[in-house]
Amino acid sequence: MKNEDERVVMEEDDQQKASDLVHELVLRLLSQNPQTPDPDPTSPTFLKTLRYAHRILRSRLTPSVSPDAAAIAESLKRRLATHGKSSDALAFADLYAKFASKTGPGSVNNKWSLLYLLRIVSEDRHKLDSSLLLPNLNAAVSSSLGNKKTNGVLLVSKDPENLRDVAFREYANLIKEENEVTEEILVRDVLYACQGIDGKYVKFNSEIDGYAVVDYINTPRATRTMVRTLSELGWLFKKVKSFISESMDESTAVGTVGQAFCAALQDELSDYYKLLAVLEAQGMNPIPLVSESAGGSSSSYLSLRRLSVWFAEPKVKMRLMAVLVDKCRVLRGGAMAGAIHLHAQHGDPLVHDFMMSLLRCVCSPLFEMVRSWVLEGELEDSFGEFFVVSHPVKVDLLWREGYNLHHGMLPSFISPSLAQRILRTGKSINFLRVCCDDHGWADAASEAAAASGTTTRRGGIGYGETDALEYLVAEAAKRIDKRLLDVLYERYKFKEHCLAIKRYLLLGQGDFVQYLMDIVGPKLSEPANNISSFELAGFLEAAVRASNAQYDDRDVLDRLKVKMMPHGSGDRGWDVFSLEYEARAPLDTVFTESVLSKYLRVFNFLWRLKRVEHALIGIWKTMKPNCITSNSFVKLQSSVKLQLLSALRRCQVLWNEMNHFVLGKETYEIIKHKYI
Structure with missing residues (x-):
């Protein structure tokens, strides 16, 4: 611990001695200047010169030659020989050999630097007169500034002799008071502006709607233009950031x-923040001088031109995000995904890859809705974003009016035909689950997912996989539709009910209709007010038992009922009597009230035709015996007989025409194809 304290004290003493020596050197040099024969150590000029001397001694100015001690020694020896000083050259060679061989304590480690110093001093004494040495510093600076205006630019050549000129020009820049801002500060302010923050000299200007250098700073026009171009990234950043903040607001x-x-x-802004962090770290490094760059100085600094290269790719992405923000500000759901998809049709690989990455994230909720709807029949759409819309309706209207397409939310990468298949598949699942109380659709959905190579879990399909989506929908539709038809035809006997409607409402069961007409005819001739529907139901049951209808399924016969139409005081039973077929769930989805009302109209029409046919048969039964007994009319006069036979013939012809007309009406093949 004691040795450490002693070492620190010795270092402080050495630093103080070095500072005193520099102070004494500057004082002596300035005293030799005719303009300042007696310099004041407390004057501003002396203090500026002293600071400049310290700056030179602490500077990193390095020569642009390779540090080779042997090469420097050979150069000095050759220079002495060419100037006719052969003895001096031999003496120098002998001294250098001893100097180079000396190692260990007390020896000079950086031999090359010492030799280089000797060379520079030798060249300066031959090339410069005493008026250009450091004591005449002000005169040299004035001469340099008078001959060539620097405008803050340091001219550094590869020649070692130019180092003195560099020092003179830096000293002149210290003396010159001006309002110019260094490039390092502008780079720092540009980085602030790119984060939406005003810097010291680069601030947001509402008049030009962008960031720019303040007017009271004296900077070249080219620099101002470059700063404004680079700061455009900050303007775009503010737009994107404000959209995110507004969208994620709870209200x-x-x-x-x-x-x-x-x-x-x-996520893109997070990558942007990482880039700015790297650039800010590089911005802490000072921009090197030309001599430092030539000497192999570090290249991890940041200038405005380098910043423009760094910002090339982020600016393309940020500009595209700003365009998407403006486009999607009033859109949502499938409409938003479709609008973003239109910008993905781009030939630039950078833009295309960026948009694909963005769309995979944006469309993931939409494709999850499609997957859930197609494989589970669930409509998870709390914000009205999906192109399938549900409506609260009765069970019998679930298929027709429960769900439909919202074309405004249909994205452009999903075709209308595919959307229709998606709609129908989900409707089939809901119909099976709600109306048919069936759970076998889950196995069909699992088989469809396995066949298409996807999964029933979340994230099974995404943007850019349109072919996989179409295949999944096709497989799901095929299996779900097959399951639906199997349930309707096997469990609910849809075909048998259709045939029952044809036989009873369209009067296709001849023996049943004929017997019903015979037993119910006399009753229907009475006034409608005197007829009881219960009595007619008994006639219906008797007609069923007396015909082949008794062999039908009991569920079918239970659905066949008598219905009395609304009637007035003058109506008879023929005007109000009708049959109806009760359609229960899920068949009421097919045989709706409107469909059954049409069947009722057809039944009433056919029932009236049957009544006419039944009356014609009764007339025929009445006329047949009369035709037989007409042979007894032979005793009548021939004129009377001819008149009677002619009248009977006309009656038979008329009956035949009426019967033919009724039979033609009863051939309801056209009606059957229309209503079945």
């Missing part, structure tokens, strides 16, 4: 797609 409902869009933008 704003942007939906899941909007949240995914904001998350993707935030």
Whole structure:
């Protein structure tokens, strides 16, 4: 511990001695200047010169030659020989050999620097007169400034002799008072502006709607233009950042797609922050002089031109994000995804890859909705973003009116035909689950997912996989539709019910219709007010038992009922009697009230035709015996007989025409194809 304290004290003494020596050197040099024969150590001129001397001694100015001691020694020996000083050259060679061989304590480590100093001193004494040495510093500076205006630019050549000129020019720049800002400060302010923060000299100007250098700073026009160009990134950053802040506000409902869009933008801004952190670290390094760059100085510094290279790619991305923000500010859901998709059609690989990465994040909620709807029948759309919309309706209207497409939310990368298949597949699942109380659709959905190579879990499919989506929808639709048809035809016997409607409502069961007409005819001739529907139901049951209808399924016969139409005081039973077929869930989805009302109209029409046919049959039964007994009319006069036979013939022809007309009406093949 004691040795350490002694070492620190010795170092402080050495530093103080060096400072005193520099002070004495500057004082002596200035005293030799005719303009300042008796310099004052407390004057501003002396203090500036002293600071400049310290700056030179602490500077990193290095020569632009390789540090080779042997080469410097050979150069000095050759110079002495060419000037006719052969003896001096031999003496120098002997001294250098002894100097180079000396090592260990007390020897000079940096031999090359000492030899280089001797060479520079020798050349200066031959090339410069006493008026250009350091005692005449002010005169040399005035001469240099008078001959050539520097405008703050340091002219550094590769020649070692130019180091003195560099020192003179730096000293002149210290003396000259001006308002110019260094490039390091502008770089720092540009980095602040790119984060949406005003710097010391680069601030946001509302008149030009952008960042620019303040007017009271004396900077070249080219520098101002470059600063404004670089600071455009900050203007774009503020727009994107404000959109994210507004969208993620609790009072704003942007939906899941909007949240995914904001998350993707935030990820890009995180990468942007990392880049700015790296650039700020490089901005801490000073911009080297030309001589330092030539001497192999570190290149990890940051200038405005280097900053423009660094900002080339981020500016493209940020400008594209700003365009998307303006485009999607009033959009949401599928409309937002479609608008972003339009900007992905770009030939630039950088833009294309960036948009693909962005869309994979943005469209993930939308594709999750598609997957959930196609494989589970679930509509997870709290913000109204999906192109399938549900409506609260009755069970019998679930298929027709429960779900439909919202074309405004249909993204452009999903075709209308694919959207229709997606809609129908989800509707089928909901129909099976709600109306048919069936759970076998889950196995069909799992088989469809396995066949398409996807999974029933989240994240199974995403943007850019349109072919996989179409294949998944096709497989799901094929299996779900097959399951739906199997349930309708096997469990609910859809085909048997269709045939029952044809036989009973369209009067296709002949024996049943004929027997019903025979037993119910007399009753229907009475006034409608005197007829009881319960009595007619008994006639219906008797007609079923007396015909082949008794062999039908009991569920079918239970659905066949008598219905009395609304009637007035003058109506008879024929005017109000009708049959109806009760359609229960899920068949009421097919045989809706409107469909059954059409069947009722057809039944009433056919029932009236059957009544006419039944009346014609009764007339025929009445006329047949009369035709047989007409042979007894032979005793009548021939004129009377001819008249009677002619009247009977006309009656038979008329009956035949009426019967033909009724039979033609009863051939309802066209009606059957229309209503079945």
